[in-house]
Amino acid sequence: MSATLHARAKERFSELVERPPADREATLEALRREDPKLHAEVVRWLAADDQTTQADFLDRPPAFLLGRPSSAPSAPVAGTEIRGDRGYQIVREIGRGGIGVVYLAERSDGDFTQTVAIKVVHRSGEEIERRFRAERQILAALDHPHIARLLDGGTASDGSPFLVMEYVEGRRIDEACAARHLDARGRVELMLDVCSAVAAAHQRLVIHRDLKPANILVTADGTVKLLDFGIAKLLDPTDADWTLAETQLGGQPLTPRYASPEQMRGEPVSTATDVYALGVILYELLTGRSPYRADPRSARAWEQAVCEEEPLSPSTTSARTAPLPGDPADRAVVLPAPPPDLEVEVDLAAIVLKALRKTPAERYPTVDALADDLRRYLSGWPVTARKGTALYRTGRFVRRHRLSLLIAAGVAALLVGWTLSLRSQLAATRIERDKAARVASFMVDLFKVADPDQTRGETVTARDLLDRGVDQLHRDLSDQPAVRAQLLDTVGAVYESLGNYEPAIANLRQAVTLRRTLHPAEPLALAESLGHLGTAYRDAERLPEAETALTEELSILRREAPADDIRRLAALNRFATLRGAQNRDDEREKLLEQVLAAHLQRLHIPALPWDPKGTPLSREHEDLAMVLHNLGELAYRRGDPTLGLARLEASLAIKRARFGPQHTSIATTYQVIGACWSARGDHQKSLEAGQKALEIRRARLGEEHPLTASTYSNVGNQLQLLGRFDEAIQNYERALAIYRKSFGEKSAQAAFALSNLAPAYSQADRLEEGLSAAREALSIRLSLYPATDENIAYTRTGLAECLALAHQPKEAAEERGKAAEIFTSAYGADHLTTLETRVDYGADLIALDRMDDAEKTLRAALSPLEKNPDGAMLLAVARFELARSIADRDKTEARRLAEQSLRTLRSLPETARLPKSRVEALLATLAR
Numbered sequence: 051m052s053a054t055l056h057a058r059a060k061e062r063f064s065e066l067v068e069r070p071p072a073d074r075e076a077t078l079e080a081l082r083r084e085d086p087k088l089h090a091e092v093v094r095w096l097a098a099d100d101q102t103t104q105a106d107f108l109d110r111p112p113a114f115l116l117g118r119p120s121s122a123p124s125a126p127v128a129g130t131e132i133r134g135d136r137g138y139q140i141v142r143e144i145g146r147g148g149i150g151v152v153y154l155a156e157r158s159d160g161d162f163t164q165t166v167a168i169k170v171v172h173r174s175g176e177e178i179e180r181r182f183r184a185e186r187q188i189l190a191a192l193d194h195p196h197i198a199r200l201l202d203g204g205t206a207s208d209g210s211p212f213l214v215m216e217y218v219e220g221r222r223i224d225e226a227c228a229a230r231h232l233d234a235r236g237r238v239e240l241m242l243d244v245c246s247a248v249a250a251a252h253q254r255l256v257i258h259r260d261l262k263p264a265n266i267l268v269t270a271d272g273t274v275k276l277l278d279f280g281i282a283k284l285l286d287p288t289d290a291d292w293t294l295a296e297t298q299l300g301g302q303p304l305t306p307r308y309a310s311p312e313q314m315r316g317e318p319v320s321t322a323t324d325v326y327a328l329g330v331i332l333y334e335l336l337t338g339r340s341p342y343r344a345d346p347r348s349a350r351a352w353e354q355a356v357c358e359e360e361p362l363s364p365s366t367t368s369a370r371t372a373p374l375p376g377d378p379a380d381r382a383v384v385l386p387a388p389p390p391d392l393e394v395e396v397d398l399a400a401i402v403l404k405a406l407r408k409t410p411a412e413r414y415p416t417v418d419a420l421a422d423d424l425r426r427y428l429s430g431w432p433v434t435a436r437k438g439t440a441l442y443r444t445g446r447f448v449r450r451h452r453l454s455l456l457i458a459a460g461v462a463a464l465l466v467g468w469t470l471s472l473r474s475q476l477a478a479t480r481i482e483r484d485k486a487a488r489v490a491s492f493m494v495d496l497f498k499v500a501d502p503d504q505t506r507g508e509t510v511t512a513r514d515l516l517d518r519g520v521d522q523l524h525r526d527l528s529d530q531p532a533v534r535a536q537l538l539d540t541v542g543a544v545y546e547s548l549g550n551y552e553p554a555i556a557n558l559r560q561a562v563t564l565r566r567t568l569h570p571a572e573p574l575a576l577a578e579s580l581g582h583l584g585t586a587y588r589d590a591e592r593l594p595e596a597e598t599a600l601t602e603e604l605s606i607l608r609r610e611a612p613a614d615d616i617r618r619l620a621a622l623n624r625f626a627t628l629r630g631a632q633n634r635d636d637e638r639e640k641l642l643e644q645v646l647a648a649h650l651q652r653l654h655i656p657a658l659p660w661d662p663k664g665t666p667l668s669r670e671h672e673d674l675a676m677v678l679h680n681l682g683e684l685a686y687r688r689g690d691p692t693l694g695l696a697r698l699e700a701s702l703a704i705k706r707a708r709f710g711p712q713h714t715s716i717a718t719t720y721q722v723i724g725a726c727w728s729a730r731g732d733h734q735k736s737l738e739a740g741q742k743a744l745e746i747r748r749a750r751l752g753e754e755h756p757l758t759a760s761t762y763s764n765v766g767n768q769l770q771l772l773g774r775f776d777e778a779i780q781n782y783e784r785a786l787a788i789y790r791k792s793f794g795e796k797s798a799q800a801a802f803a804l805s806n807l808a809p810a811y812s813q814a815d816r817l818e819e820g821l822s823a824a825r826e827a828l829s830i831r832l833s834l835y836p837a838t839d840e841n842i843a844y845t846r847t848g849l850a851e852c853l854a855l856a857h858q859p860k861e862a863a864e865e866r867g868k869a870a871e872i873f874t875s876a877y878g879a880d881h882l883t884t885l886e887t888r889v890d891y892g893a894d895l896i897a898l899d900r901m902d903d904a905e906k907t908l909r910a911a912l913s914p915l916e917k918n919p920d921g922a923m924l925l926a927v928a929r930f931e932l933a934r935s936i937a938d939r940d941k942t943e944a945r946r947l948a949e950q951s952l953r954t955l956r957s958l959p960e961t962a963r964l965p966k967s968r969v970e971a972l973l974a975t976l977a978r
Contacts, residue, residue, distance in 0.1 A: 058088055138168060138202075138214060154217065166201060170212040192254060196247035197276045218267045218275040226268035227335055228386035234394060237335045238424050243274035245328065245421035251276075252321050252417055259319060261327035262308045263334070306349065307340065311357045311408050322410035325420055329405025329413075336394050337364050338386065341406060343647050359644055360613040361406055362651070365399035397427050400435035403613070532572070535564035539579045546582065549756040549792060551590035558583040562599075574617070577606040581621055588628050591798055597632075600625050614648045616670050623677055633840065633876070635684060642681050649674040659700045662707040675704035676715070683722045689881045691726035691920050698723050714757075717746035721764055728768060729882060731923030734959050737768035756799065759788035763806050773962030775814040782807040798841075801830035805848045812855040813962075821856060824849035843872035847887055850894070859897035866891040880914040882921055889928045892935065901935050908932040926954040927964045930972065937976060945976045 062081070081088060138155040145152040150171040157164040193199070202214035221229060223244070227237050244266055251258060258265075258276070265278045306314070310326035313319060333341045341361030344351040401423050407413045414420040423433045538561035545554035562583055565576040584599035604625060607618040622645045629638035650658075653670060658678075662671070682697030702719050709716065724739035744761040751758050766781030786803035793799045804827035812820030828845045835841050846869040853862035870891055873884040888911045895904035908931050915925040933947040952969045960966070 062088065138166060140168070150212075155214075165217045167198075167215045167217040168212050169215065170206060170210050192251055192256065194247055194250040196243050196274045197250065215277075216275075218269065218277065220267035220269040220273075220275065222263045223266040223268050223274070223331070224263040224335055224386045227388070231389055233389065234336060234392055234398060235428060237388075238332075238398070238428060240268065240272075240274055241328065241332050241335070242421055242424055244276065244331075245417050245424070247274070247276040248324050248328065249417040249421065252324070257319055257321060258324050258327075259313070260305055260308070261324055261331065262305050263331060266331070306352055306356070309356065310410075312410060314353045314356050320410055321416060322413045325405050325413045325417055326407075326410075328417065328420060329402055333361070333364055333402050333406065336388060336392065336398070336402070338388050343644070354640070357408065358640075360608065361403065362614050362648065363399045363612045364394045364402050365396055365612075395427075397433045397436060399612075401427060401433055404435040531564050532568060532575075535561045535568070535575070535579070538564065539575075539582060542579075542586065543582045546586040546589065549589075549751075549754075551586055554586040555583065555590065555592075558586055573606050573610050577603045577610070577617070577621070580606070581624055584628070585624060588624075588631055591631075593628065593632055596628055600628055614652060616652075616673065619645050619648055620673055623673065623680065627680060630680070630684065630687075635687065639681075639684055642677055642684065646674075646677050646681065649677060659696070659703075662704050665707075667704070667708045671704055671708055672715075675701045675708070678704070679715075679719050679722070682719075682726075686722060686726050686729065689729075689877065689883070689918075689920070691729040694726045695723065698726065712746055712749065714746060714750045717743040717750075717757075717761065720746070721761055724764055724768065728771065730920050731958055731961070733768050733771040733961050737765065737772065740765040740768055754788055754791065756788065756792050759785040759792075759799070759803070762788070763803060766806060766810065770810050770813065771961050771963060773965075775810055778810045779807065779814060782810055796830050796833070798831070798834050801827045801834070801841075801845070804830070805845045808848050809851040809855075812852040817852070817856045820852040821849075824852045838872055838875065840872060840876050843869040843876070843887075846872075847890070850890070854894060854897065859894050863891060863894035863898060866894055880918070882918065882924065885911045885915055885918075885921065885928075886924055889924060889931060892928075893931050896931065896935055901938070904935040905932065908935060922954055923958055923961070923963060926951045926958070926969075929954075930964060930969055933972060933976075937972070941976050945973065948973050948976065 138157055141154040141156060143151060144154045144167065150169050153168045153170065155166050155168045157166060198218050199216040200213060201216060203212060205211050220226065223240060227240065230236070232240070244261075248258060248261065260278060261276075265276065267275045267277060269275065308327045308330045310319070310323045313323060330341060333339075342352070342355040342359055343362075344355030344359065401420070404423075405413055405420055414423070419434075423435055426433050538557045542554045542556075542558035542561060545551075545557060558579060561579040562576065565572060565579050568575065580599045580603035584596045584603060587593070587596035587599060600621070604618075604621050607615070607621050611618045622641050626638045626641035626645070629635070629641065649655075649670065653674065655674075665671075678697050678701035682694045682701060685691070685694035685697060698719055702716065702723070705713060705716050705719060720739045720743035724736040724743065727733070727736035727739060740761060744758070744765055747755065747758045747761050762781045762785040766778040766785065769775075769781065770778035782803060786800065786807060789797060789799035789803050804823045808820045808822075808824035808827060810820075811817070811823060824845070828842070828849055831839075831841050831845050846865045850862040850865035850869065853859075853865065866887060870884065870887040873881065873887055877884050888907055892904045892908040892911070895901075895907060908928055912925075912928050912932065915921045915928055918925075929947040929951040933944040933951065936947075937944045948969055951964075952966060952973065955964065955966045955969060
């Protein structure tokens with residue numbers, strides 16, 4: 051969608067929400083005729099904003115989605131007669147659909163009595179009439195015991211077309227299953243009848259396109275009847291009278307809860323569209339829950355979930371699984387619950403998940419194929435949705451013929467099975483034993499290099515061991531590709547953890563190459579190496595290559611592992627971290643929320659925050675802590691340090707319980723906690739958190755590790771904000787030395803350290819050194835990043851600070867203004883980083899004696915700061931600078947602002963950002 055269309059839709063939406071409902075619908079109808087594309091986008095905005103509209107949108111399209119005119123003909127009342135080939139008398143209304151109303155009626159021509167259902171169109175228009183004629187032709191062509199029959203049709207006295215159909219007295223399929231307390235087998239058997247009806251329609255080249263429980267009724271004797279072909283589509287493109295327009299969200303009607311990804315995107319539909327809807331229905335019948343966790347009241351969120359989110363396996367999403375508190379899907383959708391003891395077996399779950407694949411080509415090719423797999427499941431045969439290993443096929447065979455095998459084969463069959471199993475286990479054991487022996491031999495030889503007789507008294511580091519081990523790998527194990535690949539992967543991962551990214555990448559690429567040759571036998575091993583390689587690329591800031599590796603890892607795991615598999619969740623978390631490095635925070639947040647929900651459900655954690663004390667913690671708890679950490683960092687980046695602290699503290703509690711107090715991952719969380727405290731203006735707490743992180747990293751990673759350098763920079767930053775400039779410079783210089791040694795003189799990391807160091811030099815009255823460092827940092831970053839990148843903006847603010855301290859306010863204002871524009875575009879006008887830059891820009895304008903411009907800039911920043919609870923320190927600074935800008939014109943307001951600033955500062959820890967003495971001096975001047 052173009053930016054222009056988006057802006058126009060937003061403008062129309064803003065106008066519409068202020069209008070009464072009747073006026074809103076009339077305006078929408080006019081807009082639909084005038085500009086269908088704009089109408090569709092405005093409807094999306096309305097559906098995402100209005101709770102009533104959203105709930106309606108979930109189970110059926112709202113009236114204005116269908117383009118209903120503001121004045122519809124009046125509905126027939128009881129006793130009204132409708133004439134077709136025969137006469138019918140209306141009894142009562144029994145339902146409403148996409149383009150008409152359904153009435154219960156009785157045949158009244160005097161020959162015999164018959165109860166029927168009459169569907170009457172109460173909306174006019176060429177498109178509506180064409181669709182209604184098509185529905186009549188479709189129903190006339192379909193003759194199947196599980197499809198409601200067409201009996202008659204015609205035009206009523208008021209000109210409204212109508213259909214007369216077989217009246218089906220029954221319950222929706224989900225309600226019927228619940229009322230009859232059907233187990234999984236009984237529910238599948240009913241779905242087979244549904245599949246039979248849909249397959250019959252497909253044989254007539256008809257796609258239903260709106261399959262849902264409301265359109266599938268079950269009579270008292272258990273007969274299934276499929277209803278409502280009102281938005282069906284003919285597959286025959288040569289029959290112009292029968293072929294209908296594509297169903298699109300916001301254009302033609304559909305039911306989003308059962309719509310396929312291609313329907314949501316407005317792409318061409320096929321028989322696979324109905325396969326997908328059948329998968330959703332079967333998922334709900336088996337679990338009592340929707341496949342997706344998005345809030346279905348939000349059209350936008352629901353569309354994203356259907357198109358991008360992988361459903362949890364129905365074998366883990368059962369009725370016995372309590373919904374998470376606050377789960378929006380469970381608040382907005384109330385589904386009939388299956389019996390508490392209903393079990394969804396792995397085979398059945400695999401069938402459902404195959405039907406729900408995002409790409410039509412990956413689903414069952416036909417409804418008959420889906421039905422065949424369901425029958426194979428019921429009969430105990432292997433299903434095509436699962437990998438057909440010999441062990442799996444044997445298990446299915448035994449399950450089908452258990453009784454006859456016991457009678458006919460008895461002990462002999464058991465002996466044969468035991469012998470085969472034992473031989474298989476022995477072969478696998480020998481392979482693993484040989485592999486373990488080769489790995490053990492390699493490790494023994496590797497550590498022999500630490501023998502004092504070989505080292506001659508020299509100290510051997512972990513890097514020395516790895517380098518020598520790699521040399522040995524190149525010489526040996528050429529006849530053992532699996533063992534060599536495993537060791538290369540291990541060595542590469544260790545290099546990565548030590549911050550030696552280039553040798554890590556070199557070894558991991560070799561591991562990936564070897565494992566590609568073994569891929570059919572060991573796909574999960576290949577995925578493991580791709581994950582390690584993608585992480586190394588990401589940490590080395592080679593982001594395009596990282597995306598390639600991590601995308602392939604996810605692709606393999608999506609084929610080979612269930613949606614809630616711990617390896618797959620870890621891969622999603624890695625991919626989310628990559629999205630953060632790419633500044634694609636919306637995608638990052640969606641992925642992290644998906645992974646968090648899966649972990650909480652797997653670990654049976656009812657809500658956050660969660661106290662881990664007394665709980666045996668596993669590897670999966672580590673992954674949960676990592677996801678919480680990433681969400682905390684994301685909240686901080688988005689200008690919400692309070693939410694960030696809550697998530698980070700939850701992560702920290704799990705890590706401490708799992709690892710103790712000195713693990714390197716705890717240092718990582720302390721570092722971001724420090725950043726959150728700094729954003730809230732408490733630089734002393736931020737310093738304390740940073741010092742804890744530095745203590746751990748120096749002890750565990752050593753002085754030369756890039757992560758240690760990062761922590762030196764953070765500690766230096768807090769020391770600088772506290773006015774301890776000489777100590778800050780020492781930390782910054784240490785970080786710069788490590789970065790230059792690890793990444794090079796002109797690296798992005800070196801530029802980062804220089805941009806931190808420059809203002810500290812200037813504040814310590816080392817002005818020339820400060821300006822030199824700032825300009826070098828900007829030069830490096832301009833060679834590495836686009837001119838509009840946030841890194842450029844941060845560097846320009848550092849240079850502006852140095853220029854201001856060097857009494858060059860004009861140049862400082864120019865740099866600060868450029869930085870403010872970048873921050874506004876990247877973060878938004880109300881983000882704390884943007885506001886801080888605007889406030890400092892206002893101070894630059896005061897130095898240039900441009901008081902009117904300064905006042906305008908500072909007042910614009912003041913309003914959002916007053917609404918932000920995390921911006922207390924910056925609010926005090928903004929009030930102080932505004933008081934300075936108007937001191938000569940309005941002493942009364944200036945005094946009020948300065949007094950407010952001083953009260954705020956007295957409630958906060960003392961920092962160098964704005965000493966209280968400066969405000970007190972201004973108040974003294976204003977009192978004269």
